[in-house]
Amino acid sequence: MEKIDYRDEGRFCSGHVACAGCAEAISMRVILNAVGEDTVGVIVPSCTAVILGGYPMSSTKTSFIHGTLESAGAFASGVKRALRAQGRDDTTVLCLAGDGGTYDIGLQSLSSAAERNEDILYICFDNEGYMNTGGQKSSSTPHKAATGSTPLGKPTRKKNMIEILAAHRIPYIATTSPSHLSDMAAKVKKAKSIRGTKVIFVLIPCLPGWGVAENAAVKTARLGVEAGVFPLIEVEGGVKYSLTVDQKTRRIDDYLGEQKRYNHLSDEDRRELQEEVDDTWARLLARAEAGE
Amino acid sequence: MNEQISPLWTHLTTEGRMTGTWRSALPNYQNQPSPCLGACPVNGRIAEWIKQVKDGDLQGAWVTLVDNNPFPAIAGRICHHPCETACNRQDLDETVGICSLERFVGDAALAEGWQFPSASIERDQSVAVIGGGPAGLSAAYQLRRHGFAVSLYETRDELGGLMRFGIPSYRLEPAVLDGEVDRIVALGIDLHLGAEVTDNAALTALRGSHDAVFLATGASLPKRLPALDYSRPWVIDSAEFLAAPADEQSDQAGAHILVIGGGSAAMDVARSARRHGREVTVLTLEPEGQLPAQQVEVEEAIEEGVKFVCGAMLQSAETDGTGVKLQCVHVDFETGKNPGEFSVTPLEGSGFELLVDTIIPAVGQDADIDRWSGMFDQQGSVIGTGTDWQTSAPGLFAGGDVASMSRFVTQAVGMGKEAAQAIAASLAPDIALPGADDPAQVPYERINTTYQDKHNRTRQRSRDVKERLAGFDQVQQPLSADKAHSEASRCFSCGTCIYCDNCYYYCPDMAITRLDGGYSVNADYCKGCGLCVAECPTGSIHMQEEKAP
Ligand SMILES: Cc1cc2nc3c(=O)[nH]c(=O)nc-3n(C[C@H](O)[C@H](O)[C@H](O)COP(=O)(O)OP(=O)(O)OC[C@H]3O[C@@H](n4cnc5c(N)ncnc54)[C@H](O)[C@@H]3O)c2cc1C
Ligand SMILES: Cc1ncc(C[n+]2csc(CCOP(=O)(O)OP(=O)(O)O)c2C)c(N)n1
Ligand code: SF4
Ligand code: SF4
Ligand code: SF4
Ligand SMILES: [Mg+2]
Numbered sequence: 001m002e003k004i005d006y007r008d009e010g011r012f013c014s015g016h017v018a019c020a021g022c023a024e025a026i027s028m029r030v031i032l033n034a035v036g037e038d039t040v041g042v043i044v045p046s047c048t049a050v051i052l053g054g055y056p057m058s059s060t061k062t063s064f065i066h067g068t069l070e071s072a073g074a075f076a077s078g079v080k081r082a083l084r085a086q087g088r089d090d091t092t093v094l095c096l097a098g099d100g101g102t103y104d105i106g107l108q109s110l111s112s113a114a115e116r117n118e119d120i121l122y123i124c125f126d127n128e129g130y131m132n133t134g135g136q137k138s139s140s141t142p143h144k145a146a147t148g149s150t151p152l153g154k155p156t157r158k159k160n161m162i163e164i165l166a167a168h169r170i171p172y173i174a175t176t177s178p179s180h181l182s183d184m185a186a187k188v189k190k191a192k193s194i195r196g197t198k199v200i201f202v203l204i205p206c207l208p209g210w211g212v213a214e215n216a217a218v219k220t221a222r223l224g225v226e227a228g229v230f231p232l233i234e235v236e237g238g239v240k241y242s243l244t245v246d247q248k249t250r251r252i253d254d255y256l257g258e259q260k261r262y263n264h265l266s267d268e269d270r271r272e273l274q275e276e277v278d279d280t281w282a283r284l285l286a287r288a289e290a291g292e
Numbered sequence: 293m294n295e296q297i298s299p300l301w302t303h304l305t306t307e308g309r310m311t312g313t314w315r316s317a318l319p320n321y322q323n324q325p326s327p328c329l330g331a332c333p334v335n336g337r338i339a340e341w342i343k344q345v346k347d348g349d350l351q352g353a354w355v356t357l358v359d360n361n362p363f364p365a366i367a368g369r370i371c372h373h374p375c376e377t378a379c380n381r382q383d384l385d386e387t388v389g390i391c392s393l394e395r396f397v398g399d400a401a402l403a404e405g406w407q408f409p410s411a412s413i414e415r416d417q418s419v420a421v422i423g424g425g426p427a428g429l430s431a432a433y434q435l436r437r438h439g440f441a442v443s444l445y446e447t448r449d450e451l452g453g454l455m456r457f458g459i460p461s462y463r464l465e466p467a468v469l470d471g472e473v474d475r476i477v478a479l480g481i482d483l484h485l486g487a488e489v490t491d492n493a494a495l496t497a498l499r500g501s502h503d504a505v506f507l508a509t510g511a512s513l514p515k516r517l518p519a520l521d522y523s524r525p526w527v528i529d530s531a532e533f534l535a536a537p538a539d540e541q542s543d544q545a546g547a548h549i550l551v552i553g554g555g556s557a558a559m560d561v562a563r564s565a566r567r568h569g570r571e572v573t574v575l576t577l578e579p580e581g582q583l584p585a586q587q588v589e590v591e592e593a594i595e596e597g598v599k600f601v602c603g604a605m606l607q608s609a610e611t612d613g614t615g616v617k618l619q620c621v622h623v624d625f626e627t628g629k630n631p632g633e634f635s636v637t638p639l640e641g642s643g644f645e646l647l648v649d650t651i652i653p654a655v656g657q658d659a660d661i662d663r664w665s666g667m668f669d670q671q672g673s674v675i676g677t678g679t680d681w682q683t684s685a686p687g688l689f690a691g692g693d694v695a696s697m698s699r700f701v702t703q704a705v706g707m708g709k710e711a712a713q714a715i716a717a718s719l720a721p722d723i724a725l726p727g728a729d730d731p732a733q734v735p736y737e738r739i740n741t742t743y744q745d746k747h748n749r750t751r752q753r754s755r756d757v758k759e760r761l762a763g764f765d766q767v768q769q770p771l772s773a774d775k776a777h778s779e780a781s782r783c784f785s786c787g788t789c790i791y792c793d794n795c796y797y798y799c800p801d802m803a804i805t806r807l808d809g810g811y812s813v814n815a816d817y818c819k820g821c822g823l824c825v826a827e828c829p830t831g832s833i834h835m836q837e838e839k840a841p
Contacts, residue, residue: 014306014814017311020314021822021823022818023800029802056303056304057306108426215822215826252574
């Protein structure tokens with residue numbers, strides 16, 4: 001077996017208040033350490049902000065500014081420009097946000113920053129809903145998943161943020177998962193080395209929000225990757241797609257079965273979701289094969 | 293001028309918050325026995341030595357192996373490998389080829405000439421071992437390692453017992469046997485070859501001149517079939533046949549041989565006779581698929597042209613001028629509760645005849661315990677002992693085929709080891725009996741197979757059938773170094789930490805600290821989520837409930 005390939009340099013601290021077993025904490029640990037010391041962070045309301053903060057304490061040794069939910073992209077742009085004015089052009093600006101802050105409330109500011117190709121590394125912890133506020137739907141919530149505000153299942157499909165961002169032709173977009181920590185560290189390091197706007201989506205199975213067991217977040221994320229529900233990919237320049245894990249090895253049922261938010265599904269529902277995954281996967285493959 | 297830091301800034305890390313108070317269970321690192329260890333008759337630490345093979349440390353693997361069994365090259369050839377039957381990997385694809393790996397390590401040791409270290413202390417006490425088969429040699433080895441003087445008495449002129457005079461060289465080459473036996477003798481054993489211990493008086497004398505005696509004389513008396521007249525020239529005893537040199541075997545046997553019995557000994561007779569160019573039929577009481585011999589032995593016998601008549605019984609045998617005519621009948625066979633017990637019912641109207649030249653019955657051996665009549669209690673047809681292998685006569689221990697119906701080489705080795713440990717502990721206060729293994733073995737469900745190698749089993753190759761029948765060369769070909777390494781990498785290392793760091797990296801709370809040669813859990817922060825346990829590939833950690841104080 002291959003060992004997980006990154007070094008923990010102590011940039012993320014014990015004592016934070018993430019739920020027991022939270023994969024977002026595992027991922028923050030990897031990201032904060034992989035980005036390294038020369039970093040200024042921007043963080044907006046979300047689970048990640050709760051985990052990182054709680055005035056007067058911080059769970060990271062990296063400096064962070066807490067911004068507003070709708071303005072992560074703008075905050076990060078400003079910080080980068082201020083650093084540049086100080087001659088600290090090489091300092092990484094790391095922006096942490098949830099899916100609500102990325103797909104919905106902060107979409108305009110992220111889009112503007114991307115359009116200007118601001119030199120920021122933006123991480124979206126995608127737990128597919130407004131989770132720290134009690135589990136409401138976001139536009140990232142997948143088709144048929146139950147949330148507090150869609151108790152019978154969300155009637156529409158998950159917004160495709162990858163394609164939206166790709167349309168901005170930014171240099172780097174990637175997805176990664178807490179089941180693939182070496183991949184996560186490698187993608188963060190790669191993104192850090194690129195100038196311009198970089199966005200990485202991390203799949204975060206939310207324990208209370210999805211109805212996943214305390215010890216099963218990593219397993220659930222892994223099943224998501226293996227079922228092709230959350231493909232691990234990279235998009236370079238907005239056009240060149242490549243698959244990091246190039247095989248879909250399971251049916252979606254294995255993934256759905258780990259989560260209470262899908263308990264209400266009928267066999268017909270499952271079939272429909274499987275077809276959607278197959279269709280998305282086929283398109284992705286075609287894109288990757290067409291790659292430049 | 294700089295002002296004081298704004299009170300809006302954070303000035304503490306969360307490390308002051310003890311999230312350990314959230315928890316109701318704490319992970320516990322505990323190397324637990326693997327199922328293969330539980331099934332191994334010598335309690336070999338299989339997960340540990342296979343890991344050493346994986347890491348390329350063959351000598352380390354050998355040292356681990358010989359802690360419990362001085363015969364890895366032998367066991368790697370002829371052990372009935374119950375470990376493989378218990379192996380967790382079969383729930384994923386196929387069992388790990390433990391036995392072939394054991395042979396690989398054992399062969400490396402012979403090739404490299406690795407020797408046992410001499411005993412670190414020499415003790416005044418001495419133990420007599422009677423019988424130089426696997427049980428006696430295993431006990432002698434363990435006693436010498438503890439520094440006791442050992443005198444070994446053996447009827448024959450050579451050591452090895454049935455490993456030399458039963459098992460043919462196409463399964464166990466004499467050079468391998470010699471190599472592993474000589475290494476034990478080199479520890480300094482007072483050897484008495486050609487020295488039969490004949491009766492109670494001789495045994496009592498040995499008991500008087502030593503601090504303890506271990507009796508391991510095997511089971512040398514052939515069981516007799518009532519339907520067969522053993523005085524006839526066309527009936528040959530299987531033990532004598534197998535013990536004879538090849539040219540004598542050839543002289544004894546007629547053109548068509550009937551072997552009676554379905555165990556290892558019967559297969560060995562049949563296959564040896566095939567190597568002398570004879571036509572061979574095997575008659576067994578057990579139906580097809582239930583023969584007591586190992587599956588591979590039966591398969592190889594069939595490949596070598598041995599014919600089988602299963603589920604049938606001999607009723608009578610007579611010469612009729614051209615050969616020996618046998619009256620047989622098909623039977624209903626039922627196994628009993630204990631090893632070796634069974635019952636048969638002849639099926640009416642199913643009689644048939646066979647015509648052969650020679651009959652070699654191989655239906656099992658009894659221990660010669662009448663010889664010691666009155667010395668100690670019996671248990672069925674073997675010597676009775678306690679769990680420490682001590683007989684009813686204090687200081688007199690017994691093991692192997694003479695004291696058990698579990699008739700396998702490694703069973704005998706295990707009994708020899710356990711008896712030696714009991715003897716050692718009884719003679720020297722500084723030697724403690726090893727504690728019993730944790731009975732809870734790591735089940736398959738505790739293995740996270742995501743992190744395990746996915747490739748299928750690599751098997752040893754068998755020599756081509758034509759080549760096999762031309763002589764007595766070893767049938768099973770060893771694994772190459774590459775193949776051995778790849779097979780070793782299939783082992784899950786059940787219950788044995790491989791220091792992969794998964795637990796360390798998957799802890800969301802940084803509650804796991806790497807130590808030199810292990811890990812510890814920081815109870816101040818651990819929230820008890822169990823992710824470390826779930827992502828452990830080897831099942832080496834488990835959650836332990838904590839009770840409120
Ligand atoms: C043909 C055959 C094939 C077998 N194949 C296999 C196999 O493939 N795998 C497997 O695991 N098992 C096999 N077995 C079983 C296995 O060989 C025995 O279970 C094992 O050898 C028993 O070991 P032991 O030390 O108790 O007895 P033995 O191996 O019988 O050794 C006893 C020794 O004591 C000596 N001795 C006896 N009486 C005296 C005395 N009074 N004084 C001094 N010395 C004495 C004998 O000469 C002998 O050397 C086979 C058995 C047979 C017969
Ligand atoms: C403009 C605005 N609307 C609503 C809120 C309240 N609010 C804080 S966090 C949050 C949910 C954010 O969801 P997401 O970004 O997905 O993060 P998660 O909590 O799921 O990690 C909401 C609605 C806010 N802070 N600002
Ligand atoms: S996988 Fe390895 S440790 Fe586990 S039972 Fe099989 S051989 Fe033993
Ligand atoms: S992963 Fe960490 S917090 Fe969870 S049980 Fe293990 S040590 Fe405790
Ligand atoms: S996860 Fe790896 S390092 Fe941790 S206990 Fe299991 S085998 Fe050992
Ligand atoms: Mg969210």
